[in-house]
Amino acid sequence: MPEAQATPKTKPQSVFRVHIKADIHAVWREITKTDAPIMAFFNSRMVLGPGGLAPGSKLAMRTPSGKHTGVVGEILVCRPPTCLEHTFKFTNMDDPPCRVRYDLREAEGGTEFTLTILDAPEGSKTQKQMVQGGKLITATLKSVMETGKPSLGVRMIFLMMKLMGPMTPKRCRSEHWPVN
Amino acid sequence: MDLVFAALAHPVRRRILDLLLESPGSTIAGLTEHFKMSGVGVLKHVRVLERAGLIVAEKQGRERWLYFNVVPIQRVYDRWTNDYAKFWAGRLSDLKDRLENPPASKRGAQSA
Numbered sequence: 001m002p003e004a005q006a007t008p009k010t011k012p013q014s015v016f017r018v019h020i021k022a023d024i025h026a027v028w029r030e031i032t033k034t035d036a037p038i039m040a041f042f043n044s045r046m047v048l049g050p051g052g053l054a055p056g057s058k059l060a061m062r063t064p065s066g067k068h069t070g071v072v073g074e075i076l077v078c079r080p081p082t083c084l085e086h087t088f089k090f091t092n093m094d095d096p097p098c099r100v101r102y103d104l105r106e107a108e109g110g111t112e113f114t115l116t117i118l119d120a121p122e123g124s125k126t127q128k129q130m131v132q133g134g135k136l137i138t139a140t141l142k143s144v145m146e147t148g149k150p151s152l153g154v155r156m157i158f159l160m161m162k163l164m165g166p167m168t169p170k171r172c173r174s175e176h177w178p179v180n
Numbered sequence: 181m182d183l184v185f186a187a188l189a190h191p192v193r194r195r196i197l198d199l200l201l202e203s204p205g206s207t208i209a210g211l212t213e214h215f216k217m218s219g220v221g222v223l224k225h226v227r228v229l230e231r232a233g234l235i236v237a238e239k240q241g242r243e244r245w246l247y248f249n250v251v252p253i254q255r256v257y258d259r260w261t262n263d264y265a266k267f268w269a270g271r272l273s274d275l276k277d278r279l280e281n282p283p284a285s286k287r288g289a290q291s292a
Contacts, residue, residue, distance in 0.1 A: 011205045011240075011245060012204075012205065012238060012245070012247065013204055013205075014204055014247060015204075015236045015238060015247040015249060016236075016249055016250070016251050017233065017236045017249050017251065018233070018251045018252075018255075019233075114236070116238075135250045135251055135254045136254070138251045138254075139251050139254040139255055139258060142251075142255070143258070151258035152258075153257075153258060154258075
């Protein structure tokens with residue numbers, strides 16, 4: 001049974017919000033799908049442990065090929081289609097995990113989407129990356145839901161990531177980050 | 181997008197965004213310390229920024245933690261970056277055509 005409420009309120013570090021002209025269930029599906037890469041999440045494929053989206057279940061964000069894993073975490077809260085919260089750790093950094101929370105709310109004929117970042121170590125690489133990534137994730141989700149594709153700039157980032165693939169550190173190989 | 185540009189047009193509101201970038205989660209009281217105006221005055225500016233989506237408030241008891249939501253600016257950037265990219269692609273294509281096929285009739289108009 002998913003938790004009824006988000007974890008106790010600590011002061012968020014960053015909050016990103018956007019209104020999306022799309023049904024809340026469609027937005028929820030987009031950020032939780034496991035059958036195709038999620039363009040808003042830097043074209044990562046979400047892989048879940050045996051528990052699926054239930055709290056306690058592990059998750060990994062892998063490259064479309066599945067060879068590398070950029071992020072791992074554990075589901076903390078899942079209340080479809082309004083709230084998903086999980087721990088978040090970059091596999092190429094030694095920083096401890098932070099938390100991300102996605103809140104969805106029906107608003108003005110669409111969905112108000114809020115991405116909140118919590119507990120990233122102050123001044124860490126993780127914090128910097130999360131703040132950079134948060135705005136791109138939020139803006140890209142809007143683009144994808146409303147136009148079917150990310151902006152040109154984000155598509156260029158995907159291309160760069162693909163080109164940089166061979167230089168990905170060995171520690172990011174998916175065999176080191178199982179979700180079972 | 182009109183609301184975003186209107187909100188950014190005022191120096192006090194730009195300063196508020198700077199302060200929130202430096203200290204995410206500030207309160208109205210915290211922001212007011214940086215201005216020679218009342219809390220009500222600062223609140224009015226914050227409301228304008230909230231309507232434009234540039235500030236997101238998280239309620240915590242009687243306090244409101246304020247955050248700079250950079251997404252509307254990212255959207256502005258994306259929109260014009262893409263359009264400029266198309267613009268320059270078009271200009272370069274025109275330049276290639278002109279250099280490879282100089283129209284004799286336009287030579288006299290080059291200084292225009």
